[in-house]
Amino acid sequence: MSDFIISPTGIAYLLQIAALFFFVFAILALWQQSRTMRRNIDDVYRINDQADQKLKAMIALLSDLKQEFVTKNQEINDLHRIPTDLADLSRRMKNVESEFTRMADTFQQQEQISKAIAMAQRGSKRAEIVEGTGLSAEQADTIVKFHGPNTE
Secondary structure: HHHHHHHHHHHHHHHHHHHHHHHHHHHHHHHHHHHHHHHHHHHHHHHHHHHHHHHHHHHHHHHHHHHHHHHHHHHHHHHHHHHHHHHHHHHHHHHHHHHHHHHHHHHHHHHHHHHHHEEEEEOOHHHHHHHOOOOOOHHHHHHHHHHHHHHO
């Protein structure tokens, strides 16, 4: 048998066996590497999916933050209008106060005229009416003329 191994046919046979072992080993190594790569690819897909989910959550959070920013910005704009609104309100209040004062004056004057008419109907003279109501002498004369005891 040692002659066979040394012979050209034996060497060729041994080389073929060595080549066969080499190819089997290479195929096993490639297969193992393929399995490792498949696991790595699966890990990459899993990590990519996790990153995608986190990215979607961040986008949703940013959208919420944007909406909150818009709302707060509107509130700030509303706050900027407060001085103008307050000035307008102050102007309106002054108008109401003026109108109220005018109405109070009118009411007070009407009350004085009613008092003067009652005094004239009881027979009071012009001087008493002027003194008692604060009306002018001309107003008191007119009231006495139309509402005094001699008008009937």
